[in-house]
Amino acid sequence: MMNAAMLLLADGRFPAGGHAHSGGAEAAVRAGRVHDAGTLAAFLTGRLHTTGLTTAALAAAAADDGADLAALDEAADARTPSPAQRATSRRLGRQVLRAALAAWPHPALDRLRAAHPRGAHQPVALGTTALAAGLTPAEAAAVAVYESVNGPATACVRLLGLDPYQVAAVLARLAPQLDAVAGAAAEAARRGELPAASSPLLDVYAEQHSSWKVRLFAS
Template identity: 85%
Template sequence: MHAALLLLADGRFPAGGHAHSGGAEAAVRAGRIHDADTLAAFLTGRLHTTGLTAAALAAAAAAEDADPAALDADADARTPSPALRDTSRRLGRQLLRAARAAWPHPALDLLHSTHPRGPHHPVALGTTARAAGLTPADAAALAAYESVNGPATACVRLLGLDPYQVAAVLARLAPDLDAVAAGAAAAAARGTLPAASAPLLDVHAEQHRSWKVRLFAS
């Protein structure tokens, strides 16, 4: 196990993810998440759609021959919601700032100069993984994990769910996480990036951005 993988997966790494719910806040208000079972259903759907897409983009960006500009355009095309595009770039910018301090690398500098407003988060994550000496498979695993861990953690705050139950939900998702990460890495290696999406997440993101009072940024 590479220590950098643990560091990047740690929610205390200063990349800004703690301020975002991954769509969970809007789903809670809509009544779609209200207990551990509905959280598990939400996370499963998110993992197999936007999680899969993000994992493949991250794996592709972690490859030595990656074209980050093309991958950023691919990520943009796979993010129809303006609110989610803004969130992805904000998170990418924050991750890039932390990554350049932790693992100085020409690829990170190039990404920063090419996308001063921030690259899409999966592209930043994959490039960071490469700078940290990780593999495309590692990058895919990180992106898949982030797609469920953030919303799960947010629901502890949003609903007061038992954190032990939430941890159990994530533990039961482990086989799916492994499968999605492996499939995403294989797709990236073939050059056939998936475009799985969850339209309701897009709708909720646009609604969430209009709220005057909210606990999370997205």
């Protein structure tokens, strides 16, 4: 049976701040790498299997009751080489915790906020929120992988004026891969073997984007 809290947490209207970020899509659009539904699908696929896998495993690990959240935050930091992305991740983590404390008050959220007053990394905050909401590590991973593609896809509707129906179809065709990556991330977290898949081009895009004076999205 589907956990309703999982749907709420994955909903783009949940006030976790993600709507203001493109996940690298804005820079990819300007670079000409994303310009239609086909190139969007390629971009999302690459993001899913790198950043998506890594953040989902971190979220799954943080959703395990008794997780060492300080160690996980350090692991997230080590897996985020771009200073701009690190700042964005902590800013989003701070926003996630703010929303989570209002929706699902929990001692783990209080401890995480106290330990990181400027914001824990977003996947760690997301996983801790999942724990507070009564979700399993596997469900936390599923939310994380969905966020890894849905945010950039939605951003491209605004950036390129893509047909929302075509974008929805791109996401639907990716669904089996989302399930597979979420499963792999949850299993990696269970074994304590967190992946470190990376996308150097996204790091480059993040640094470029942070220097722009005019932009539609915060990152």
